[in-house]
Amino acid sequence: TFVVTDNCIACKYTDCVSVCPVDCFYEGENMLVIHPDECIDCGVCEPECPADAIRADTEPDMEKWIDFNRKYSELWPVIVEAKEPLPSAEDLDGTPGKLDTHFS
Numbered sequence: 001t002f003v004v005t006d007n008c009i010a011c012k013y014t015d016c017v018s019v020c021p022v023d024c025f026y027e028g029e030n031m032l033v034i035h036p037d038e039c040i041d042c043g044v045c046e047p048e049c050p051a052d053a054i055r056a057d058t059e060p061d062m063e064k065w066i067d068f069n070r071k072y073s074e075l076w077p078v079i080v081e082a083k084e085p086l087p088s089a090e091d092l093d094g095t096p097g098k099l100d101t102h103f104s
C-alpha cells in the first residue's frame, strides 16, 4: 500500500484524489490519508503529489505512517474530488516535522 506522510500537512493539494482509481483517500482538516486495506497499490498517486508526500509502505521508517494512515482513514470521511490546496500550501511545503507543529 501507499501512505500519505508529513509534508501533506497544511498543504493538502489533493491532486492525488483525482487519480486514485478506487477512491481510498480520506480527508482530515489539514491533510489526507490513504486507507491501507482499500489501496490497490497501483502507484499512480505517488508522482502526482506536488508536495512529494506519498510513499510506498515498503520504504524505510514507514511504520509510524502506516499506523497513522490506518487510524485516521477509519475516522475521517472519504474525499473523491480534488479541491483547492490550503492557503498555507506554498509557504509550508517542505517544512520539516509538520506532524508536531501543524497537524490539526
Ligand code: SF4
Pocket: 001, 002, 019, 020, 021, 022, 023, 024, 025, 034, 038, 039, 040, 041, 042, 043, 044, 045, 046
Ligand atoms: Fe489510490 Fe493507487 Fe494511490 Fe493506492 S496507490 S492510494 S490505489 S492511487
Ligand code: F3S
Pocket: 004, 007, 008, 009, 011, 012, 013, 014, 015, 016, 017, 031, 032, 048, 049, 050, 051, 052, 053, 054
Ligand atoms: Fe496531500 Fe499530496 Fe494529496 S499534498 S492531498 S498527498 S496531492
